[in-house]
Amino acid sequence: MRRVRVVGAGLAGAEAAWQASRLGVDVELWEMKPQKRTPAHKADGMAELVCSNSLRSDDVNNAVGLLKAEMRILGSLIMEAADASRVPAGTALAVDRKKFSAYVTDKIESLPSVTVVRREMTVVPNDGVVTVIATGPLTSEPLAESIRGELGIENLHFFDAAAPIVDGASVDLDRAYFYSRYGKGDAMDYLNCPFTKDEYDAFYDALVTARTAELHGDDGDLTVFEGCMPVEVMAARGRDTLRFGPMKPVGLPDPKTGREPYAAVQLRRENVAGTMYNLVGFQTHLAFPEQKRVFSMIPGLENAVFLRYGVMHKNTYINSPGTLSRTYSLIKRPEIYFAGQMxxxxxxxxxxxxxxxxxxxxxxxALGMDELIIPATTMTGAMGQFVAVGGLSADFQPMNANFGIIEPLDHRVKGGKRARNEEYARRALEAANEIKKIMEETR
Ligand SMILES: Cc1cc2nc3c(=O)[nH]c(=O)nc-3n(C[C@H](O)[C@H](O)[C@H](O)COP(=O)(O)OP(=O)(O)OC[C@H]3O[C@@H](n4cnc5c(N)ncnc54)[C@H](O)[C@@H]3O)c2cc1C
Known part of the structure; x- marks a missing residue:
């Protein structure tokens, strides 16, 4: 059957439909807008950017910048649209969101092999047609329910609040120190960032005046966060509230002074290797750039690399390790693929x-060909592998592109992190060009 169905015309679905159509199959692309909308989607076009208009760094030596470079090599429509609707934003790639969405919509709608079906899909299809489900973190409830039935309840998460995660190697160990509260447990599980009173006051003032992310429609969603309050909301209750909550310094003596600091932020190890740490109790609704600005004021995090920002929204995602393969197909029903944030x-x-x-x-x-494995030496392939096998921590949690998941280099590189990332990028782009060649030969 030379037919593929894609469900959801967001970032992932539009790209999947484009790629499938380029390979010569007929594509049926289902999108529930404008008949029905998620709380975040407002416009009718495809690939709607629901929040920021930034696609982040465009530097090839940065993980997400490298991902973009690979996607350009592999003929990505999303990158083509982004490049065509670019607005000035320094080294970041920011876009005019209307132009961006219009570009994607026009391109897809003009493809004779693509039929757009403006309807909600309410069940995981079971008719043998190869299907890519890309309905995003705000997948409509009937379909989410059907996915839950297909995968088992324990395999579909709805996380509403998450704290930022930083790259462990970017924490300044001259300021932060390893110690588990009261010396209980493994000291290496926590890194503590100690504040003086002046530092705390400056941080507090920045936190309570920082800009929060825009709420999208269903503001009532935030009522579910009562048990898991955003750090900025807690801070607004009083100048010292955080010092008795997530920034409590008791039992955390600073080895430099032998005394407990005025306040402390704890970073908890996110994986066994200690390459990632989350900010304990710092679930937040601040806008992403504000998180970078304000949380970089935490002593020890001045140059921290944020691997994931905190979020406070519904986020439907699959417990993918063991459920999805590294090409994103469902292991027990390989004709069903998932894609995107979910x-x-x-x-x-x-x-x-x-x-x-x-x-x-x-x-x-759909064409009866073997799957194409994109190697984990590329960021594209590394993300597929991350989804299939997970990180080293027990809890699988969504993750941005980062060099911690790419296949390690088989040789040492002198010159520090920058030189190492350049080498990762060189190797990845070489591999992406190889994949492009294979795709062209088999098209
Ligand atoms: C509120 C919010 C803010 C975010 N802000 C950012 C940000 O600033 N920067 C960033 O990089 N990431 C952000 N994200 C995370 C993520 O990058 C985006 O959600 C991104 O759009 C995910 O792409 P996707 O293709 O998986 O899903 P989406 O882009 O959401 O696309 C899913 C599509 O499927 C459709 N759909 C849903 N259910 C059905 C159904 N049953 N049948 C048919 N169609 C359906 C939807 O209408 C939508 O068009 C944010 C997420 C949320 C929820």
């Missing part, structure tokens, strides 16, 4: 990249 990748570009990977392989399956 697979456990995090971010606009990451979602689109998973759509690219799933779309290519859905089409190849």
């Amino acid at each position: 697979t456990g990748v995090e971010g606009y570009v990451e979602s689109a990249a998973s759509g690219l990977y799933a779309g290519i392989n859905a089409a190849r399956r």
Whole structure:
């Protein structure tokens, strides 16, 4: 059957439909807008950016910048649209969101092999047609219920609040120190960032005046967060509230002074290797750039690399390790693929990249071809692998592109992190060009 169905015309679904159609299959693309909308979607076009208009760094030596470069090589529609609707934003790639969405919509709608069906899909299809489900973190409830039935309740999460995660190597260990509260447990499980009173006051003032992310429609959603209050909301209750809550310094003596600091932020190890740490109790609704600005004021995090920002919204995602393969197909029903944020990748570009990977392989399956494995030496392939096997921590949580998940280099590189990232990028782009060649030969 030379047909693929894609459900959801967001970042991942639009890219999957594009890639599948380029490989010569007929594509049926289902999108429930404008008949029905998620709380965040407002416009009718495809690939709607629901919040920020930034697709983050465009530097190839940065993880998400590298991902973009690979996607450009592999003929990504989302990258083509982003480049065509770019607005000035320094080294970041920011876009005019209307132009961006219009570009994607026009391109898809003008493809003779694509039929757009403006309807909600309410069940996981069971008719043998190769299908890519890319309905996003706000998947409509009937379909979410059907996915839950298909995968088992324990395999579909709805997380509403998450604290930021930083790259462990970017924490300044001259300021932060390893210690588990009261010396109980493994000291290496926590890094503590100690505040003086002046530092706390400056941080507090910045936190309570920082800009929160815009709420989208269903403001009532936030009522579910009562048991898990955003740090900025807690801070607004009083100058010292955090010092008795998530910034409590008791039992955390600073080895430099032998005394407890005025306040402390604890970073909890996110994986066994200690490459990632989350900010304990710092679930937040601040806008992403504000999180970077304000949380970089935490002593020890001045140059921290944020691997994931905190979020306070509904986020439907699959407990993918063991459930999805690295090409994003459902292991027990390989004709069903998932793509986008719901697979456990995090971010606009990451979602689109998973759509690219799933779309290519859905089409190849429909054409009776072998799947195309994109190696984990690329960021695109590394994300597929991350989704299939997970990180080292027990809890699988969505993750931005980062160099912690890419296959390690087989040789040492002198010159520090920058030189190492350049080497990762060189190797990844070489591999992406190889994949492009294979795709061209088999098209
Ligand atoms: C409120 C919010 C803010 C975010 N802000 C950012 C940000 O600033 N930067 C960033 O990088 N990432 C952000 N994200 C995370 C993520 O990058 C985006 O959600 C991204 O759009 C995910 O892409 P996707 O293709 O997986 O899903 P989406 O882009 O959401 O696309 C899913 C599509 O499926 C449709 N759909 C849903 N259910 C059905 C159904 N049953 N049948 C048919 N169609 C259906 C929807 O209408 C939608 O068009 C945010 C997420 C949310 C929820």
